[in-house]
Amino acid sequence: MDLVVFLVVVVVAVALVFDFTNGFHDTANAVATSVSTRALTPRAAVTLAAVMNLVGAMLGTGVAETIGSGIITPPSGAHGLGVVLAGLLGAIAWNLVTWRLGLPSSSSHALIGGLMGAGIASATEVHWDVIGWIVAVPMVASPLVGFLLAAGAMIGVLWWARDAPYRRATRRFRLAQTVSASAMALGHGLQDAQKTMGVIVLAIVAGGLHEGSTIPLWVKLSAAVALALGTYVGGWRIMRTLGRRVVDLDPPRGFVAESVAAAVLYVAALGFHAPVSTTHTITAAITGVGAGRGLGAVRWGVARSIVVAWVLTAPAAGLIAAGGYLVLSPVLP
Template sequence: MELAAIVVVILVALVFDYTNGFHDAANAIATSVATRALAPRTALALAAVMNLVGAFLGTEVASTVGSGIIEEPQGSSGLLVVLAALVGAIVWNLITWRLGLPSSSSHALIGGLVGAALASSGGVQWGGVIEKVVIPMVLSPVVGFLLAGLLMLAILWLFRRGRPQRLSRGFRHAQTVSAAAMALGHGLQDAQKTMGVIVLALVVGGYHEGFEIPWWVVLLSAGALSAGTYSGGWRIMRTLGRRIIDLDPPRGFAAEATASAVLYTTAFVFAAPISTTQTITSAILGVGATKRLSAVRWGVAGNIAVAWVLTIPMAALAAALAFWALRPLAG
């Protein structure tokens, strides 16, 4: 019975990973599609491949998600905590996807874990939540905004005497590289979160010791994220690529280059599960602000910010409700 429950949890985790892929596909390619640097399907294929590669580059973030957010739950009730956390995250992903809002799948999963743990009267490692989630959640958009703005100002100064048409053509080619780097960072960050949850389920069920990630968990998580990415998230892509600001190739390149650098740094240096959505959105705002403040549609940005603030508590609420609804199944 316990093995069957673990299999169910793993399958639901892969469903979450798939929704993460199509929900966050826009993170990697929206700017490149908006500037016509890449055709939509070409961009999705590139993002899917780089997501797959990125998932194999590290497991530090997975360990944080698996062991640094909630106290290790026990037995069938523990598996129910993990299952409810995933259900809560999936529900919030689908709601924000339907509304076309680029919310964070990462924070939805964190919120789900916290909500399900609290509903089960389990322990939450608040120190880990604050250090590895809340602080990066606040800092990464600020850093992304400032660095993207500075990089864009540097580009404007360096190429101030260049011909606009020639520069646009050159930066469209450069965006192929920056979009690939962004997709690699997305795979590095987001696939690991699903890996961490799967390993947590295996540990709770007694089928694994420690939080070292088995190769087959990496493979499954990478595959599900990559497949979800290729299916595309067009609603959110329109929001990121067109509704915040009318992007040109130099600004698209600057936003992608900055966001990918932030993703790599937080994954490899701090092992922090940050939001790829927040990172690329804040970078787009940063490059947009260098044009003129009125060029940014701040009303759209405000709606996105509201979704960011609501993600953890709403995913936590959805996970708590899922736990209470599913509790009879645990006996």
């Protein structure tokens, strides 16, 4: 087998491993609130999330095209494939570290940071203008918007349901959470599976097996299935952090957090083709519904630890990727 073709196969396989780790790392994004409020059992929740991830992954390609052509432009051949491979390894390594610690960091930031780190280390062209306006700005704005909308929506819901019997209202919101959890899982598939699709296209273009940024059907299907399988396996450590440690959630707050986060993901993916972080968005929304009750309802120490992980994610994944490239480069033609 030709070396370039072999490397393409390796990079595609590693990209799907990243997609799988993204799935089990980010299961909590879609179902932590529903599980913690007992709207869904854990197994029913991850099954629902896996199915909706699969569906969401097939609904668009805008984010995939941004990742596939907007972050870096690696050179053709084995050298370029080594750059992409190093970026993926950096992202996977950081995902595993934060999963082990139970911190809901961003797989999206890890992937973009990994590609940037490998690109800088290899003197590959990095598209800083795209990273600034299409990646960085939406990634910073999405959690802020999620927090503010969730806090405002929570205040509105509490006012609207102020005279309703608590048990009846709770029961109805618990049923509604099945819909909001489905919407959140659909948004996760729409965002995160596309990021892997973009990396695979980046690899097959570098390998001379594809032209342009269009996403072949086999790429869509493989990324969708890998993400769904990872989601089904489930990331229980992070689920506990999001579902219990940041705020005490009940069904109304869980419904509002999921609904707001899903809306932000849809607007980012379909309106702007922006690869935002599902983890940041849902965590910010959960914090927002807690703040809607009062600032004392949020465990700010836990929230601070999560923010630290967010800040470290892109540079840490980038450093790991840069180190990976320096290890790989001597054996690349």
